[in-house]
Amino acid sequence: MKFDVSRQRIEAASAIVAGGVNSAFRSGIRPHPLVFAEADGAILTDVDGNRLVDYFLGMGPMLLGHRPAPVVDAVRAQLDRSILVAGQTDLEYAAARLLTELVPSAELVRFSVSGSEAVQAALRVARAATGRSTVLKFEGHYHGWFDNVMWSVSPTLEEAGPAEAPVPVASSLGQQPAVDLAVLPWNDADLVRQRLARGDVAAVIMEPVMFNNAGILPLPGYLEAVREACDASGTLLIFDEVITGFRIGPGGAQQEFGVTPDLTVLGKALANGFPVAAVVGKRSYMDLVADRVVHGGTYNTQSVAMAATLATLTEIASGRPYETIGPVGTALMEGLRKEFADAGVEVRIVGYPAVFQVRFGTVRPRDYREALQADRAAYVDFAADLLHHGVRVLPRGTWFVSTSHGDHVDATLSAVHDVLKGSR
Ligand SMILES: Cc1ncc(COP(=O)(O)O)c(C=O)c1O
Numbered sequence: 001m002k003f004d005v006s007r008q009r010i011e012a013a014s015a016i017v018a019g020g021v022n023s024a025f026r027s028g029i030r031p032h033p034l035v036f037a038e039a040d041g042a043i044l045t046d047v048d049g050n051r052l053v054d055y056f057l058g059m060g061p062m063l064l065g066h067r068p069a070p071v072v073d074a075v076r077a078q079l080d081r082s083i084l085v086a087g088q089t090d091l092e093y094a095a096a097r098l099l100t101e102l103v104p105s106a107e108l109v110r111f112s113v114s115g116s117e118a119v120q121a122a123l124r125v126a127r128a129a130t131g132r133s134t135v136l137k138f139e140g141h142y143h144g145w146f147d148n149v150m151w152s153v154s155p156t157l158e159e160a161g162p163a164e165a166p167v168p169v170a171s172s173l174g175q176q177p178a179v180d181l182a183v184l185p186w187n188d189a190d191l192v193r194q195r196l197a198r199g200d201v202a203a204v205i206m207e208p209v210m211f212n213n214a215g216i217l218p219l220p221g222y223l224e225a226v227r228e229a230c231d232a233s234g235t236l237l238i239f240d241e242v243i244t245g246f247r248i249g250p251g252g253a254q255q256e257f258g259v260t261p262d263l264t265v266l267g268k269a270l271a272n273g274f275p276v277a278a279v280v281g282k283r284s285y286m287d288l289v290a291d292r293v294v295h296g297g298t299y300n301t302q303s304v305a306m307a308a309t310l311a312t313l314t315e316i317a318s319g320r321p322y323e324t325i326g327p328v329g330t331a332l333m334e335g336l337r338k339e340f341a342d343a344g345v346e347v348r349i350v351g352y353p354a355v356f357q358v359r360f361g362t363v364r365p366r367d368y369r370e371a372l373q374a375d376r377a378a379y380v381d382f383a384a385d386l387l388h389h390g391v392r393v394l395p396r397g398t399w400f401v402s403t404s405h406g407d408h409v410d411a412t413l414s415a416v417h418d419v420l421k422g423s424r
Helices: 004-013 069-079 092-102 116-128 190-198 222-233 251-256 284-288 303-320 320-342 375-389 405-421
Strands: 035-040 041-048 051-054 108-112 134-138 181-184 201-206 236-241 265-266 277-281 347-352 355-360 398-400
Touching: 035 405, 041 405, 051 201, 051 405, 069 303, 092 108, 092 277, 092 303, 108 201, 108 284, 116 201, 116 236, 116 265, 116 277, 116 284, 181 190, 190 201, 201 398, 222 236, 236 251, 251 265, 265 320, 277 284, 284 303, 303 398, 320 405, 375 405
Parallel strands: 134 181, 134 201, 201 236, 236 265
Antiparallel strands: 035 041, 041 051, 108 277, 265 277, 347 355, 355 398
């Protein structure tokens, strides 16, 4: 497969768009960022005319695949009614009601546009509720691109300092210094207990299953222990379920593990590709947003996006997406394990049918530091080779699966087979 037209477009566009892309996370990809013409179901068509089986899925949102009929129909119908009203519509109330039925911690809801913003709203609520300012986050976890949280997302071991007292590491030039921020390795309950005992932490924020850097499950009892430590110290627990929400299941990681946070951040699969996120949580805390904690946004609950949200949540609430993806994702994980085993490649595949992680090497990491021992460079090579066989996977190892992937599992496995055989 050739990607020459994409390359030419990116080179030409770099004269008018910084780096030729509109998000940092779309650059640095091999062979170069791609330009797409169309997307349908599980397939992307690029400007070279290549048809690619897509496991990026928009970085996670497209749970129902690209352009699924229920969402497209709802959006088309809404375009004849309203786009943005700077007021309320019945759509957002219906969508909010579904959220309260699906997500255990969701007693009250506020919609935003992006996950990054919804994280900021959650932190503001936590600070207002506790009167404290420090936020505790974990190495390797990503909570959006804003200055106060984009710390220690992918530091080197040298930068990160000792595990008992990590040094916060900035992710960008120009980032404001770390203010009111504590950073720890994940999956070590003792470290959390010790830090919270000081009584100055407003909130602990985490991805309840870490998918942004490695794909690591919480150790048995870890989430419960952090919940207890938060309760004992008057600290709010925030689950950032922007990835895990609606992918692990309709109620996210909190339902899967039976641990209910005080606040939850949702995004991505919530609206199947439309820019919608939410902060939800216990009434006693979220009530502050109805009062003196400010949360705003011109585009919050834009009508078309809300039509997409309601259509997506209605599908999710029916359970049908999970019935479809369950066997497909499982067959894919099993097929991959077999292909790698046959080729003598050591691999670990962890996660769920709709989102899992493929990692080269034998390491079973419990945190970001240990995950650095995996053979990440070899996986980046594998992902680049797989693209030439018509399968687009994230170089960091996360695979997102949609309801449309059923017909593409065989082609995916045969592409993997060919890559492992070394043919192009
Ligand atoms: C766990 C998590 N939180 C927050 C965000 C930020 O969401 P957004 O990109 O919509 O701002 C992301 C984005 O990838 C994420 O994965």
